[in-house]
Amino acid sequence: MNEIFQKFTVKDIVFLAIISAVALCSAAVMAIVSHIYIFGLAQLVTALQFSLFPAVALYKVRKPGTLLFFALFTGLFELFMAPVMFVSSVLTGLILETFMLLIFKGYKNNLAIFLSAALFIPATLPFNALYYRLFSKEMFDLFFADGFQILALVFVLSSILVSCVGSFLGIKISKELSKAGVLK
Numbered sequence: 497m498n499e500i501f502q503k504f505t506v507k508d509i510v511f512l513a514i515i516s517a518v519a520l521c522s523a524a525v526m527a528i529v530s531h532i533y534i535f536g537l538a539q540l541v542t543a544l545q546f547s548l549f550p551a552v553a554l555y556k557v558r559k560p561g562t563l564l565f566f567a568l569f570t571g572l573f574e575l576f577m578a579p580v581m582f583v584s585s586v587l588t589g590l591i592l593e594t595f596m597l598l599i600f601k602g603y604k605n606n607l608a609i610f611l612s613a614a615l616f617i618p619a620t621l622p623f624n625a626l627y628y629r630l631f632s633k634e635m636f637d638l639f640f641a642d643g644f645q646i647l648a649l650v651f652v653l654s655s656i657l658v659s660c661v662g663s664f665l666g667i668k669i670s671k672e673l674s675k676a677g678v679l680k
């Protein structure tokens with residue numbers, strides 16, 4: 497059990513805070529599409545950043561809880577933009593952490609890193625849909641208005657594909673940075 501759960505150092509926490517800030521800054525493009533009410537569009541435009549940077553974070557800090565810290569750090573800023581983003585990020589972080597602990601017993605395996613990073617954005621989608629269904633019926637109706645259902649499906653599937661690409665690239669970049677001695 498002690499082999500799985502390891503203490504986070506200050507260096508780990510600082511790195512995770514920085515990588516979370518970089519992910520948020522690079523996802524600023526979402527502000528441009530935030531008023532286009534088609535379900536999955538916001539996830540599509542942030543899928544690359546929110547899969548690539550968590551992959552780098554998980555590659556460097558291979559400790560259970562890393563993805564949850566990433567979700568909390570990004571979620572704190574998302575809370576001020578839209579509460580649904582905070583709720584979905586933190587719940588997704590918790591669920592993915594639990595899933596990876598049960599299946600892989602941590603992040604020693606690159607497949608665990610790939611899956612966690614690749615699933616982060618797509619796994620927020622059900623929480624977003626549920627949130628809008630329960631708390632904002634008018635937004636839910638806008639998201640799924642006539643003709644937008646197929647477009648929403650295209651955006652959801654595209655966000656999954658882009659997330660897989662971002663996660664793959666994050667691991668590839670992390671390997672190269674490790675070889676160069678930059679990511680220790």
